[in-house]
Amino acid sequence: MPNNLPGAGELENRLLAVLSTQLFEHVRFGMEATQNYGFHLAEYLPSSDRLSARRPLVYLINAKYIKDFKKAFPERDKTDLIDSQFIAEYLRFGKLPHPFEANNRYLPLQRLVRYRYHLVKNTERETNFFLANLFLKFPGWVQRRPIYGCSK
Structure with missing residues (x-):
């Protein structure tokens, strides 16, 4: 179906x-x-x-x-x-969640918040990938954390 x-x-x-x-x-x-x-x-x-x-x-x-x-x-x-x-x-x-209620009023906001979360996670992942590769060439520079806001 x-x-x-x-x-x-x-x-x-x-x-x-x-x-x-x-x-x-x-x-x-x-x-x-x-x-x-x-x-x-x-x-x-x-x-x-x-x-x-x-x-x-x-x-x-x-x-x-x-x-x-x-x-x-x-x-x-x-x-x-x-x-x-x-x-x-x-x-x-039993022990069920609340039944689904379509609330189209907040649906666009929900989608935007999820998209923002997705973008932040991707940016974090790409930054860490970049720093890992940069470390291969400049290990001392990367260890001083010149790029702020990245995790680890």
């Missing part, structure tokens, strides 16, 4: 087919919070008019929590199907 609007519609149709055969009061969706891959689906599912009767809740779960949760079970292969089963088990287990 593609990760786009038609794919979300297909998922919605499949969910409605399953939900029509069962007596579920509400539906909980669990997704690993991996950058932007699930953002649109996490925004689409709770806002779906067709699913609104089931009060859908979407939980974006840190992948580290799922990884740690898997350690409590016998070792299994890492596939998407098995990972989804562990996420479902995590949802059943």
Whole structure:
């Protein structure tokens, strides 16, 4: 199933087919919070008019929590199907984060802050790489730390 609007519609149709055969009061969706891959689906599912009767809740779960949760079970292969089963088990287990709420007001700021963090880390990495190479030619000069603001 593609990760786009038609794919979300297909998922919605499949969910409605399953939900029509069962007596579920509400539906909980669990997704690993991996950058932007699930953002649109996490925004689409709770806002779906067709699913609104089931009060859908979407939980974006840190992948580290799922990884740690898997350690409590016998070792299994890492596939998407098995990972989804562990996420479902995590949802059943409880202690869930707050349900996802699309807050488009702060999304641009969030993206800018993450981009700034990325730029700072890259600048730090490149500065350290430069100093390591400079040390090969001028070891005494680099040890006096003429370039301020670099780590180590």
